[in-house]
Amino acid sequence: MRNILTVAFTQIQVQLAERGTLITLFVVPIIMMIAIGTFSGQAGISTGRIDIIQGGDPLAQQFVLLLRQEGAKEVSGVRLFEVCDLSAPNLQSEVCALDGLTEAESAAAFATARVDERQSLAAVVLPATFSDDLQAGRKVEIGLKVQSGSPFAAQNVQRYVEAVNARISGAVIAAKAVTELANGDSAFYAGVYTAAEAAWATDPVRVTETTSTVTGGQSGSGFGQSVPGIGSMFVLINAAALAQIFVTERQRYTLQRLIMMPMPRSHILIGKLFGQFLLCLGSFVVMLGVGSLLGVQWGDPVALVVLVILFTLCATALGLAIAAVARSASQAASIGFLIPMVMAPLGGAWWPLEITPQAMQTVARFLSPITWSQEAFGTLIYYGGTLTDILPNLAALLIFTAVFFAFGAWRFRLD
Amino acid sequence: MTPLVEIHGLKKRYAPKNGAGEGNLAVKGISLSIQKGEIFSLLGPNGAGKTTTISIMSGLIAPTEGDVIIGGHSITKNAVAVKKLIGVVPQEIALYPELSARTNLEFFGRLQGLGGAALAKRCDEVLEFIGLRDRQRERIDTFSGGMKRRVNIGVGLLHKPTLVFMDEPTVGVDPQSRRSILDAVKALNQQGMTVLYTTHYMEEAEELSDRVGIMDHGELIALGKQIELIQQTGVKDAIILKLPSEHIEAAQTLLRALPVISNVEVDSDHSDKLHLLSDRGRQALPHVIRALDEANMIPTAIQISEPNLESVFLHLTGRALRD
Ligand SMILES: Nc1ncnc2c1ncn2[C@@H]1O[C@H](COP(=O)(O)OP(=O)(O)O)[C@@H](O)[C@H]1O
Ligand SMILES: [Mg+2]
Numbered sequence: 241m242r243n244i245l246t247v248a249f250t251q252i253q254v255q256l257a258e259r260g261t262l263i264t265l266f267v268v269p270i271i272m273m274i275a276i277g278t279f280s281g282q283a284g285i286s287t288g289r290i291d292i293i294q295g296g297d298p299l300a301q302q303f304v305l306l307l308r309q310e311g312a313k314e315v316s317g318v319r320l321f322e323v324c325d326l327s328a329p330n331l332q333s334e335v336c337a338l339d340g341l342t343e344a345e346s347a348a349a350f351a352t353a354r355v356d357e358r359q360s361l362a363a364v365v366l367p368a369t370f371s372d373d374l375q376a377g378r379k380v381e382i383g384l385k386v387q388s389g390s391p392f393a394a395q396n397v398q399r400y401v402e403a404v405n406a407r408i409s410g411a412v413i414a415a416k417a418v419t420e421l422a423n424g425d426s427a428f429y430a431g432v433y434t435a436a437e438a439a440w441a442t443d444p445v446r447v448t449e450t451t452s453t454v455t456g457g458q459s460g461s462g463f464g465q466s467v468p469g470i471g472s473m474f475v476l477i478n479a480a481a482l483a484q485i486f487v488t489e490r491q492r493y494t495l496q497r498l499i500m501m502p503m504p505r506s507h508i509l510i511g512k513l514f515g516q517f518l519l520c521l522g523s524f525v526v527m528l529g530v531g532s533l534l535g536v537q538w539g540d541p542v543a544l545v546v547l548v549i550l551f552t553l554c555a556t557a558l559g560l561a562i563a564a565v566a567r568s569a570s571q572a573a574s575i576g577f578l579i580p581m582v583m584a585p586l587g588g589a590w591w592p593l594e595i596t597p598q599a600m601q602t603v604a605r606f607l608s609p610i611t612w613s614q615e616a617f618g619t620l621i622y623y624g625g626t627l628t629d630i631l632p633n634l635a636a637l638l639i640f641t642a643v644f645f646a647f648g649a650w651r652f653r654l655d
Numbered sequence: 656m657t658p659l660v661e662i663h664g665l666k667k668r669y670a671p672k673n674g675a676g677e678g679n680l681a682v683k684g685i686s687l688s689i690q691k692g693e694i695f696s697l698l699g700p701n702g703a704g705k706t707t708t709i710s711i712m713s714g715l716i717a718p719t720e721g722d723v724i725i726g727g728h729s730i731t732k733n734a735v736a737v738k739k740l741i742g743v744v745p746q747e748i749a750l751y752p753e754l755s756a757r758t759n760l761e762f763f764g765r766l767q768g769l770g771g772a773a774l775a776k777r778c779d780e781v782l783e784f785i786g787l788r789d790r791q792r793e794r795i796d797t798f799s800g801g802m803k804r805r806v807n808i809g810v811g812l813l814h815k816p817t818l819v820f821m822d823e824p825t826v827g828v829d830p831q832s833r834r835s836i837l838d839a840v841k842a843l844n845q846q847g848m849t850v851l852y853t854t855h856y857m858e859e860a861e862e863l864s865d866r867v868g869i870m871d872h873g874e875l876i877a878l879g880k881q882i883e884l885i886q887q888t889g890v891k892d893a894i895i896l897k898l899p900s901e902h903i904e905a906a907q908t909l910l911r912a913l914p915v916i917s918n919v920e921v922d923s924d925h926s927d928k929l930h931l932l933s934d935r936g937r938q939a940l941p942h943v944i945r946a947l948d949e950a951n952m953i954p955t956a957i958q959i960s961e962p963n964l965e966s967v968f969l970h971l972t973g974r975a976l977r978d
Contacts, residue, residue: 246765250751257753257794493749497810500713500745501766502738655716 243503247511251485252519261481265523269474270530276590277466277534288321288361288594289336290397291351295368296327299375299408302437303366306404321361321397326351348383355385362386362397374412411437467531468617469589471524472610473580475555478520480576482559483566485512491569495654505654517556524552539620543627547620550634551613554641558609560648587611592618605636612636657727658688659818659849660712664721667707681707683873684721689851689866691817694844696860697853698964699870700976705853706746708870709822712851713743726817739768742816746823746853748803749810752796756787756806759795760813767814781809784839801832808836818849825859837862857965857976869968876971881964890962890970891917892936894943896929897956903927906952913946915939923974930969936961 255261290311294300304325311321324336326347332338341350351363365383367373373380382405386397415433489495498508528538528548538544562579566572584590586600587610593601604611616633619625665685671678682704689695697705710716712723714734722729728736750759760778769777782788785805795803804824811819821840825833840863844850854860860867861881869877869884877884898906903921907929910919915933922928933939936959947954960966968976 242770243766246762250754250762253758254751254753492752493745493747494751496710496715496747497743497745497749497763498766499715500738500743501763502735502768503766504735 243501243507244511244514247498247508248515248518251512251515255481255485255519264474264481265478265519266526269470269523269527272474273463273466273470273527273530274534276470277463279462288397289324289354289359290321290362290364291324291326291336291354291360292364292366293326293347293351294366295370297368297371299371299412300366303370303404303408306407307364307400310400310404321400324360352385362401364401374409377413380409407437463531463534463536464621465592465618467527467534467536468621469584469610469614471527471531472551472555472587472613473584473589474527475520475524475552476558476580476583476610477577478523479516479552479555479559480562480580482512482516482556483563483572483576484569485516486563487566487569487572499655509652509654513556513560516559517552520555521549521552524548536621539624540626543616543620543625543630546627546634547613547616547630547637550637550641551609554609554613554637554644557641557644557648560652561644564648564651564653583608583610588614609637609640612640656690659691659726660689660851661724662687662708662712662721663724665708665711665718665723666720667704667711667716668719681873682711682718685870685873685875686721687868687875687878689818689849691849692844692847693865694840694850694852694863696864696867697851697870698855698857698860698867698968698976699853700855700974702872703855703870704873705870706822707873709743709745709820709851709853713741713820714738739814740817742811742814742819744808744811744819744821744824746826748807750795750803750806753794755792755794756798756809757782757791759806760809763810764813769814777813777815781812784812785809786835801828804828804832804836808839812843816848818851819843820851820853822853823855824852825854825856855976857963857968861964867964869964869971871968871972877967884964884967885962888967888970890966891932891934892939892962893960893966893969894931894933894936894940895922895956895958895960896931896943896947896954897925897927898929898947898952898954900927902952903929905950906947909946909950909952910943913939913942915942920973932970 255265290307292304292307294304304323308323311319311323313320322333322335324332324338326338326341329336329338329341341347348363348365351360351365354360355363363383363385367381370380372378382401384398384401411433415429486495489498495508499505525548528536528544532538558579559576562572562575566575586604587593587608588596588604589610593604593611593614596604601611612633616625616630619629619633623629663686665682666680667682668680669678685704685708697708699705707716711718712725712730714730714737718731722731723737724730725737726740728740730737751762754762757778760781761774764774764777778791779788782791785808787802787805787809790798790802795806798806804827808821808824811821824840825836828836837859840850840852850863852859852863864881866878866880867884868875877888879887896906903926907919907921910916910929910931915935916931916939917934918930918932920930922930931939931943940957940959944954944957965976968974
């Protein structure tokens with residue numbers, strides 16, 4: 241244990257003594273995350289659209305209104321979503337971009353296509369008989385189509401729609417029940433409905449569950465995407481430096497000298513991995529700290545700590561895997577740069593994954609651990625998720641770590 | 656008394672380059688032993704297999720066949736126990752250039768099991784010994800070649816090993832540093848350290864060693880005290896003549912015919928030099944001069960050398976030791 245720590249700390253010391261390493265550890269990533277975060281301020285996590293088609297009846301209008309109120313809530317300075325009422329295209333905001341909605345095309349097909357092309361988060365279709373059905377106590381079918389690529393977003397949209405629906409139908413049911421007792425006085429019904437609906441509005445338990453941990457940020461929208469994205473990319477790059485470290489130490493003969501020390505070879509390997517892990521973790525923490533200064537709110541601290549540690553571990557394992565295949569200094573340098581530079585954009589480190597084609601997103605899930613970490617960061621930053629919400633992401637990162645590590649341990653030779 | 660080091664039938668075949676064919680057999684079955692308190696030199700030209708032998712003995716690479724027993728522990732079975740006994744001064748400078756001399760010493764000292772006040776004290780002592788106490792805080796990459804060599808040696812001495820391996824520690828240093836390194840080796844030996852020293856400089860082996868092993872092409876071709884080797888091989892005095900190149904061939908034929916001369920060879924590196932062997936060099940010299948004079952060949956330089964390790968090597972291999 242003592243030897244492992246000695247090797248680890250000296251490894252850190254040697255790297256910190258080199259100006260070049262300091263630059264890739266801190267300077268370049270911080271400049272890049274600020275630059276990209278600033279320029280992509282609006283494009284960062286853009287406000288998603290929810291298209292809605294309705295028959296213009298009073299309860300449907302009410303539905304649109306309530307959903308719109310939900311969407312107007314801001315998290316980290318970004319509206320949750322914009323509601324676009326396709327039944328009145330001329331009255332919608334520019335964000336809805338409904339110019340393409342021609343007469344020839346049915347609104348339903350238009351909305352469906354937008355979801356498929358990932359231009360909107362979801363399409364909601366209320367039946368033309370929405371108000372009547374509800375009031376008559378008939379079964380109401382609300383059509384909801386959500387994007388498939390981002391399960392978390394989809395799940396949230398569903399929750400919002402259901403919440404609004406519950407609020408309206410709950411009020412209807414309450415009003416009906418009370419009115420029946422009062423022998424069907426319609427003015428009385430209207431009064432009760434309004435009271436019941438208002439009661440729902442003040443119910444603190446309802447929709448807040450998905451946003452309660454986040455209190456809207458000031459400016460961080462672009463940074464919430466760029467800081468974890470660029471940060472993770474550089475953690476990969478810095479961890480991949482392990483490959484170069486082994487090659488250089490072999491050339492400098494210090495690796496041979498280490499092997500001649502009275503300790504098992506595994507201690508050298510573990511020490512070097514641990515040293516690199518700590519160094520990458522330190523640099524990641526500094527980058528996230530800069531993110532905080534830029535206004536990013538990281539959400540659940542426990543989830544964040546687990547995510548950051550697990551991602552750094554995954555990066556270190558990748559570094560070992562690269563060290564196992566790189567035979568020369570130039571190979572180590574090029575592979576160690578190329579792999580992070582492919583994994584980063586693929587995994588949504590440079591731009592939100594939502595704007596890339598569906599097929600690419602699917603591929604990215606298998607090829608880039610950043611896909612999972614970036615999604616988890618998004619969950620924590622924008623949706624106020626907790627540890628449970630990012631468990632699937634953590635599991636995926638753990639699998640990547642295990643695969644990289646197993647490959648590295650199998651192929652790597654210290655001598 | 657059982658020897659401190661026993662090498663048994665040591666062989667090393669390196670993995671073939673590009674995975675094709677048989678790898679280079681760098682060590683071809685060496686056996687020898689080193690007694691406690693000795694300075695033992697492995698003498699041989701570049702590529703003889705000295706570093707390969709030391710690397711196996713240090714636990715850096717595994718032997719293809721055979722074993723090395725040091726202080727009763729086998730390097731193949733209990734490397735860590737062997738490594739605790741030995742200090743290694745590798746042929747290459749094996750230091751972190753970004754770190755100071757002292758930090759390098761402290762790092763390797765810790766890995767050798769030192770710590771706290773004992774480590775600080777040993778670092779002071781070693782820095783004093785290698786004469787770098789006043790520059791201990793400076794980075795290695797600001798040091799001269801000789802200073803780096805000295806730190807490289809210092810790292811091998813930190814834990815006061817019973818046995819120290821020094822692999823060509825004087826390569827590429829100025830004469831002054833070389834002198835101080837040789838003196839240091841003797842001083843360490845006087846303190847009771849057993850030394851395995853490798854070199855391709857005959858003079859160093861001659862000056863330092865109690866016993867010498869001569870290696871060539873992976874084989875141990877001679878082993879013993881210097882005087883024994885000279886007697887065993889029956890090497891003779893050598894007369895070295897320098898002649899204009901155009902006369903070399905004729906002179907060789909001419910001198911071979913002289914009864915006082917037992918052999919004549921052209922130097923393998925200098926085509927204008929002849930090596931003559933004789934039982935008694937001084938007496939033979941006038942005969943040589945007369946014969947050349949009669950043939951109108953005037954030597955530009957003449958030198959008589961009495962038998963030494965160089966002539967033992969020449970006798971055994973037909974080649975000069977030096978490149
Ligand atoms: N890692 C290696 N792989 C293949 N061949 C090697 C390796 N190291 C040394 N050799 C070869 O083994 C032979 C002995 O080398 P070495 O032990 O370094 O000799 P010395 O130290 O006496 O100069 C040389 O022919 C050298 O080219
Ligand atoms: Mg050598």
